[in-house]
């Protein structure tokens with residue numbers, strides 16, 4: 001889905017569709033995209049099962065660990081602004097925003 005510009009993917013709660021950013025494939029490669037798919041699928045499955053599907057929920061964190069999915073998406077190149085020291089990580093699926101002063105290891 002090329003409409004997605006800022007995030008690697010998102011899970012739509014109503015339609016149960018998972019949208020993925022095509023740009024991620026070209027910028028970060030297939031492995032990164034697989035991580036995003038896993039991440040969004042964790043939202044998907046837990047939501048359908050009525051479990052905690054948000055980032056802070058223990059169910060979500062546990063499932064991410066089990067499948068080896070990243071907790072955060074790697075920001076796209078256009079989002080990396082050198083003059084800004086505080087980085088914002090947002091997941092479109094849950095709308096949760098994270099602020100980090102230093103670049104995070106998004107593979108964790």
Ligand SMILES: [Zn+2]
Pocket residue numbers: 039043055091092093094
């Ligand atoms: Zn998420």
